[in-house]
Amino acid sequence: MSGKKIIIIGGGPAGLEAASHLARQNYQVTILEKESETGGHIKNDMTLFPDFADAQEVRKGLSDRANHPNIELKTGICINELVQEGNQWRIKSDNNEAITGDAVLLATGFEPFDARRKEELGYGIYNNIITSVDFETKLKEGKILTTEGNIPQRIAFLNCVGSRDEKTGNNYCSRVCCVNGVKLAISFKELYPAAEAYFFYIDMRMNGQQYEELYRTSQEKYGVTYIRGRISEAAATFDHKIQLKSEDTLAGLPLKLTVDMLVLLVGIESSKSTRLLAGQNNIRGNYGFAESLGVNRNDYQTTKEGLFLAGTCKRPLSFQETIADAGAAAIQIMDYLEKVK
Amino acid sequence: MNFDPLVIPFLAGTFFLLIVISVKYFNWIHKLDANQVAAIRKNIFSIHTIKAINEIFHESLLHRKIYRKNRLLGYMHMSLAFGWFLMIVVGKIESLFYYGSFYDRPWLGIFFKYFARTPHHYFMIIPFSFIMDLLLLVTLSGVVLAIFKRIRSRSLGIKKTTNHILLDRIALTSLWWIFPLRLLAESTTAQLTGNGSFLTGTVGMLMAHLPVEHIELPLWWAYSICIGVFFIAMPFSRYMHIPTEIVLILLRNWGAREGEQHSGYTDIQLNTCSRCGICIDACPLDFAAQINTVQPVYFIRDTRYNHLTQEVADNCLLCGRCVEACPVGLELTAIRQQVRQKAETPGKHYFEYNKARENTKKVDIVYFAGCMSHLTPSIIISMKEIFKQAGISYWFMDEEKGLCCGRPLRQQGYLQQSKELVLKNTQLIHSSGAKMLVTSCPICYHSFKEEYSLDIPVMHHSEYIDMLMNEKKLDLAPSDLEMVYHDPCELGRNCGMYDSPRHVLNKIGHLTPVESEKEKSLCCGGSISNMAIEYDVQSKIRNNALEVLTASQPDVLVTACPLCKKTFGQNGKVKVMDIAEIVAGNIKNRFPQII
């Protein structure tokens, strides 16, 4: 029916999912992706929680569905301006290419917290302190080895790095680190059953289907040791291990532990482009995330007619939540395009 | 000629048996504890001894208990035991007639036919050999049944038979062979000498075409050897129960009971177990949870041979179904608790910290809800209501800062600690100045009755409510409730209280009897006595019991134990209430009803 044109900024899960819905309703969709490939952060992932689905398979499914005559995909393109003109939207990219459309879907996703901002945890300063992102990459390569090339006999995961932390300005909970950490711990024990895995946490927020069960499996089947307490500092020892200090708040005693590798479960932060584009259109909310009309009123529209939001540009969301969110956003866009003549 | 080397195996066996048995018995009697000795001294020359002999005859020989439970099984045991017993006795009399002297060589009776080869010179031969053949036939029928039981136990009403150790198997085989061999041996002799009757004679004739004169001697040898082997194996095998049961029956009738510590009496009980395996079928762990290595038969065996594992010792609900089923009436629970005993620090006060407070006001009764009741507040509320309605003043002893009654510790073998609690509670109860102690928890109830020596009566609330009703202090409104009642192990089997609850419930609604109730009632699975099993197993036992209890689809399953209520409640498929709740909900002129 309509030749209405929708511009989707961001070729991650949210962007692709929304695009494939819209395209199938005969809307013209342009996806703008800054990277050379679509897929967003799951490009880097080995598996997805809680069911250990093959991330690359899932990603392929996404991009296959988005491979549609009505969808035009532009990769390696960086947006530096997004403006509304009447009920048209114009986008300027860094190579000054102008693209216009009837509606825009902001699917600019998130950025993992930069662990270097937690100095006391020594990321980037000491060897064998890595983030969950690095860990996932190593998993994809099929082996987790220390800088010295050994199998870590003792590994520790630390929760809430860059989340629930006034000192980094992030008072919010990133929601996915708990379950993702459990997933990583299990994957590690799958690889090296003989090794010991410790998990430092404040609360285990297993707020999704099968999450709690996964948590329990990690304890019962894989023998992951959970210690309730936040690591206060990590330091390299003379023999290239990492010395950790925390309190075991359940025992009410300080605790010292030396490990071969420390994995920082970094939180979710708003992405640079979210901050930029949301800023330009005065929909920049807390912590630089884009702000919808309200989680309960309408979580997809913004104060700007025709500018829509989907996925983690709004707040931390799990993969499956993002997909659902994108679908819902697509419907909202269609409604909108029906109304505007 | 009245000696032949073939009697040597028999004699060897007999002497060996006599020596071993007397040594063992001497030790055991020697090791009896003070109370037991005192009891025996008191009753040995009294009517109790006559009672004992009577019981011995009925149980050891006729196996009346088993017979009552299961006729075929009863007959099997009787035919073997009593049949063989008579063959020995009658055989002796026969030889007495034949040789004219009572003090003649003891084996002559056993091998009578072999030695008494010239029958025709005395007239009693016909009746005697007829009787002997008859007895042999009876005994053989027992053997046949026994073998049949081994192959198809269910046909004799037994679901599972015991897995026996090698020694038992040897003894068993030799025992089985004694009688067929005797038949064959006697038959050959009968064929040669004509001293047989309807059985041996006939079988002899059937063997006519065989070279009987050559096979006679070997058969008698085999017969003698079997007896010898059986006698030698007996004191170390399950068959030790044959003589030992007699001793046990005597001691028991004289008032000896199992104590806290292992004693000679314990050894006697251990040796009285015939490993018949009847307890296996009685045990919920077996039929509900397929755990079949821990039942008394194995527990007693392992204890007797000193290779008891903690697993076996701990894995028991102490529900008492086995005690109720045991044909020789062993005090199985008492022995369990003995072996569970743990090391404790002598003189240490474990619960000094307790802040339990004494009663201050004047009251009729002390109410002790019990720890578990605090997890079923409805019971406590109901009891308060009942007291109110009946106008009873009470002191709620464990309302807060209460202590445990001490039974759980006792069950797990922490006697010293258990006693510490018993003392403290006793002191509190006595100081309260009340006339009676009422508890809502059968576990506490059992404990108060058995481990406490209180100077005031103790009642479980079901019993107490019954009393209030009889005293017309409580008037209940009938309803059309369809109810079934579950006998809690501790209240029913362990304290024998079956009628009060039923009496009360019948006043309120219609009480449908359930299969396996009262003595046979099933354990809810929640038993605090068993720490070896985990929740999944408990659930199996619970669900199995619920199947039986809810067969009639009642409106409500009533019990009289907070633990049973909680355990059954967890399943959620039927409404479970404590008797107190039902009562409180149906007191006349009161509304609204709780149900």
Add this chain to the structure above:
Amino acid sequence: MAKIYDLLVKDVRFREGLTACMNCGICTASCPAAEFYDYDPRKICNLVQSKDEEKIVALLKSDTIWYCGQCMSCKTRCPRGNAPALVISVLRKLSQELGYFTESEKGRQQYAINRTIGENIVNIGYCVTVEKIVPKMHPEQGPVWDWYYQNAEEVVDRLGGNYMKEGPGALRIIPKESIDEIQKIFEVTGGTKLSNTIEHFSEDKANELEIPFNSAIEGNDYFNHVFTENSNQHQK
């Protein structure tokens, strides 16, 4: 009497030191005292924010609040921007004002500190000087210190000091004018009051414990008692 908690909130350092605590234990993890004493800043914050008067009073009477070494490591790391060490300072202040400090072994020590550091500040304008580090009371200072202590003026002055003399330089005599102003400041701002309070409650405690007490340090049994008493019951 005002609610203890309200008294706490009066102090800016308390408001600065404790917003909602999430019980992550990072303070305890980095706390030197937690490692050697039965001490857990997290529990203290949690207890205080519970506003349970009874518990807070018990806390003020306990050894617990006196374990902290005021190194402030907890402030650096707290993800909620709290500073347990500041909370401790306020608790200690209150414990002293209410006289609870004499109820605990570690609390009673305040007397000794008041008699040494406290008096030094108002009398000579230094917290410590060479002559105040008496080798007898400071065995760990070692032989070099003994030597230094005996030759204080010679050594200090060689090292560019101005030992107990007029004019600038290390360990000079602090002019009377300054001392007077210090003392005035102490009077005006409650420093003297606090000092007297400590003195007063300590004397009561000394009488209660029947330990001789006098205004001097030399031959003051109560001073020696609080200065050296150690029940060694400070670890669980």
Add this chain to the structure above:
Amino acid sequence: MKDWGYKISIPRIIDLDRSDTSLYKQLVSKVPSAMKCIMCGACSATCTASNHTTFSFRHCHILFKRGQYSRLSDELDKCMLCGKCNLVCTQGVNTRAVISTMRLILSDMNNRNIAL
């Protein structure tokens, strides 16, 4: 010898590099459900003994898990084994068995004079 007036304090920290947690493996092999504990503390809340003291199943359990045996024996003795904790435990932990087994393991260690 010089009188210092004090001794160098010993750390009371849980040192997972040194402390021996093997006994916990022993415990779990005997009472597998111990692993299901999520340290929610429902047991301690209902406990008859903790009505009178600070005794806490949860706390004993974590100390044992972390190899802090020296602090433990006296605590464990406070338990009355009444079994309320078993009933309230949402995870189906066989709490009494855990307590009892910990007691047995520890007393066994003491009997064999193995320093804890």
Add this chain to the structure above:
Amino acid sequence: MGMEIKKQYWNEYQKEIAQDDYFYERSCIRQTFFPGSEATFLNILRDELGKKIVDDPKIHTCTGIGYHSDIVPFDTTMTICARLFSLMNGAGLKNYVPSCVTSFGIFNEVLDTWKHYPEELEKTRVNLRKATGREFEVPDNIAHPSDIIYNFRKQLKLKMKYQLVNRKTGKPLKVVEHIGCHYSKIFAEKSIGGAEFPHVLAGMIEEWGGEVVDYPERRHCCGFGFRNYLVMANRGYSVANSKKKFESMKPYKPDFILTNCPGCAMFMDRWQYTIAEMEGTTYDENGKGIPVLTYEEMTGMLLGYNPWDIGMQVHQVQTESILDKIGIDYNPQDKYVGVSGMFLGEPEKPTNLVV
């Protein structure tokens, strides 16, 4: 490894440090235990860098130790600080330089309080007026002497006769730095390099040819803990914390420990002696202990000052080993000579610690 990240932190934590015209506040502990260090600092500023720095005889304690051992109320401390400020105002200066790290922390805390709670500032003004009739203005800039030396480390390098290099091996000396908790842990942004990877001492060491040794307990407190040292019964805690640090640094075989805080310098020196005497343990190979220097001593030493004029003889753990390694010639006879030129006799020898 990680150098670039550290640099990034250091750039984040750079504070403004006045270039000249300082008002110096002496430290009780510094004066008492290391008077030479303060003198050296003044000499360096005046003679080497030609800066103006006032050493006012009227100044006095900031009450820091009393405050942190809770016998001095916060109000009093604030007002005492106010008086010191007014002395600075009196000298017509705006840049306050407290010699003591505890004071540094106190002043930062006080200023921070005044910033967030102006009423407290007002209260203090009133108090000071009432007590002394004085008025005061808060300083424009507060810097610790170490900040200043850090700031001029490049200029100073040009004047230095020696480097932190082992003359025999040509290798840089391994130096452990200890920052002093109150320098950076209370207000990381008021320090150079922040609380986790402070650069103030590291910067000097690297600039002057040494190698900074990082070790697990680097950030741990020296154990002073105020009341935990002041009262004899508590000292077990104090020494135990230093011990923890020594054990942790031992495998790295440091040539010496450099400290920022007067207290830390003394404790890390004396506790090595105590541990040696109590337990017979030292943390170097030859039983002498690891020497501890103040940053002023280190600077003076490299500038070629006579080690016995800057106070390197008042350490219990002997410091000659450093002088020898660097190749600084010194006169042993001069070591125990007083201001009068008279030989004062030698200290006794400890039982275990080798001197």
